[in-house]
Amino acid sequence: MNEKLEEIFNLLKLVGSRGVPMKVSPFRSRIIELVTDVLLSYGLPREQGFENIFFEMVRQPDWDEAVCSEAISNLKRSQLEHESGQAEFKSAVVKPKKQLKNGTVYLSLELAFNYVEFLNSISDVLHENMIRLQFISPTNDIWCRDYMPIPVSKDKFVQFVYDPDYLKGKDHLKTDPWAVTKSFDFSPIRSELIIDGGNVIKNGKTVIMTEKIFTENRNWSKPDLIKQISKELEIDKVVIIPIEPEDFTGHSDGMVRFVGEDSVIINDYLSEDGYTGKFITDLRLALQSNGIKIIGTLPYRSFPRKNKDGDITAIGCYMNFLELDDLIIIPKFEITEDDLAYSKIQEYFPLKKVVQLDCRVIAEEGGVLNCISWTF
Numbered sequence: 001m002n003e004k005l006e007e008i009f010n011l012l013k014l015v016g017s018r019g020v021p022m023k024v025s026p027f028r029s030r031i032i033e034l035v036t037d038v039l040l041s042y043g044l045p046r047e048q049g050f051e052n053i054f055f056e057m058v059r060q061p062d063w064d065e066a067v068c069s070e071a072i073s074n075l076k077r078s079q080l081e082h083e084s085g086q087a088e089f090k091s092a093v094v095k096p097k098k099q100l101k102n103g104t105v106y107l108s109l110e111l112a113f114n115y116v117e118f119l120n121s122i123s124d125v126l127h128e129n130m131i132r133l134q135f136i137s138p139t140n141d142i143w144c145r146d147y148m149p150i151p152v153s154k155d156k157f158v159q160f161v162y163d164p165d166y167l168k169g170k171d172h173l174k175t176d177p178w179a180v181t182k183s184f185d186f187s188p189i190r191s192e193l194i195i196d197g198g199n200v201i202k203n204g205k206t207v208i209m210t211e212k213i214f215t216e217n218r219n220w221s222k223p224d225l226i227k228q229i230s231k232e233l234e235i236d237k238v239v240i241i242p243i244e245p246e247d248f249t250g251h252s253d254g255m256v257r258f259v260g261e262d263s264v265i266i267n268d269y270l271s272e273d274g275y276t277g278k279f280i281t282d283l284r285l286a287l288q289s290n291g292i293k294i295i296g297t298l299p300y301r302s303f304p305r306k307n308k309d310g311d312i313t314a315i316g317c318y319m320n321f322l323e324l325d326d327l328i329i330i331p332k333f334e335i336t337e338d339d340l341a342y343s344k345i346q347e348y349f350p351l352k353k354v355v356q357l358d359c360r361v362i363a364e365e366g367g368v369l370n371c372i373s374w375t376f
Contacts, residue, residue: 001041005071008034042079103325106374108144108175109137118361122329125355129327136374140175142362143371145253146196147175149188150233151376158232159188160195165216166248191232193217193225198251198371203258205236206292210243212250241286245279246312253370254320256287259348263293267300267319298344299337311366320368321345324375328352331359331368 011027011034025031105126111119112135126133136144146164149157159177167174181188194216201208207229217225226238243250256266264287269280287294301316314320315333318341322329330345332338338356346354359368 001038001072002068004034004038005068008038038075042075044075044078044082104132104134104375105322105324106134106136106144106148107372108139108142109135110139110142111135111372115142115361118359122357125329125357129353129355131324131327136180138175138179141173142365143198143367144175144374145371146198146251147177147180148197148374149177149181150197150200150202152189152232152234154376155186157186157188157376158191160191160193160197162196163194163216164196164249189232193220193228193232195229196249196251197374198249198253198367200233201252201256201258202233202235204261205234206239206258206261207233207235207237208239208241208252208256208258208264208287208292210241210250210252210255212243213240215250237290239287239290239292242279242282248311249366251371254314254317254368255283257319257321257323259295262291263295265296265298265319265344265348266294267317268297269300296344296348299340301335301337307364307366314363314366314368314371315360317363317368318345320370322369322373322375323352326352328354329357329369330354331363332356333360333363334358 008031011031014027107119107122123133136148139147147162149159151157159181162175162177177188193213195209195213199209199212209229213225213229214222220228226240229238230236241252241256244255247254254267256264258264266283266287269283284294298318299316300318307313316335316337318331318337321331328345328349330342332342342354342356357369362368362372
């Protein structure tokens with residue numbers, strides 16, 4: 001039994017290192033065979049929670065005696081629950097706590113279910129650049145940046161309340177952050193503030209947020225709210241910028257990004273599809289009055305067309321890129337601005353490797369790379 005469990009773990013480690021969904025993995029048939037043997041040996045039907053076993057195990061640490069012991073313990077527990085007639089027994093080989101790993105990109109498991117081709121593409125980019133990929137679950141949508149905790153330091157995180165107004169009446173799309181983070185080997189500090197992670201652009205002791213924080217925390221006065229955010233995130237400066245017109249989320253991560261502690265780039269809102277002069281003036285004033293220098297822009301197109309749900313797409317928003325220590329993955333949309341956006345990012349981040357990734361299928365849903373990822 002130990003040998004079969006170890007082989008399952010080792011095969012799933014190969015799957016996890018490449019980030020390929022189980023249903024298209026070349027190891028799937030062997031893993032099915034092994035897990036079926038293990039479950040049947042404990043009298044457990046493979047039909048209940050069988051797929052969950054794959055995804056729970058794929059995120060596990062290296063095999064050792066402690067992991068083996070935990071696996072067998074969980075199997076025995078599930079066997080007893082099943083024999084006692086419980087319909088929902090804990091059908092999982094092992095569920096130890098997962099340690100956070102710096103330099104890892106975390107993605108929602110929903111990507112594996114609904115965007116296989118895109119997931120394979122981003123997995124290839126991360127694998128080629130020696131970046132680890134791990135899935136997080138249970139999640140109800142792919143936008144994990146919004147409901148995951150905000151890093152304060154290497155071992156300290158703040159979990160804001162995830163209750164965005166744009167999901168009112170859409171509880172089936174709302175992820176419970178505590179259900180996600182309880183499987184990790186850390187405990188975030190619980191905040192009472194309602195803030196989406198996509199509205200937190202942080203660098204050093206400065207954070208940039210849109211005015212959305214005021215409408216979602218009406219029981220706080222503006223001065224007290226700013227003070228509380230500063231305290232919880234351990235920062236010195238909270239910069240409030242206007243909400244981009246037509247952006248129902250009110251997030252800042254598609255508007256502005258840091259290139260240094262007091263330097264940023266913003267969208268070129270003066271482009272053909274840009275916005276009014278007042279919005280641009282207000283945005284620049286909000287940044288510059290707080291000592292933030294705008295060193296350049298990225299091309300921007302706010303496409304007027306809407307997706308199948310009637311929401312504005314994120315096609316043309318290059319600002320929503322994924323930034324890692326030595327790598328930036330920038331969206332590609334197969335439009336004329338792609339090349340200019342790529343060269344601009346290389347100019348602004350000369351010490352980092354820049355890679356383009358076709359993100360049209362994700363952007364059609366209203367977000368891009370920073371939205372779908374969580375890093376620290």
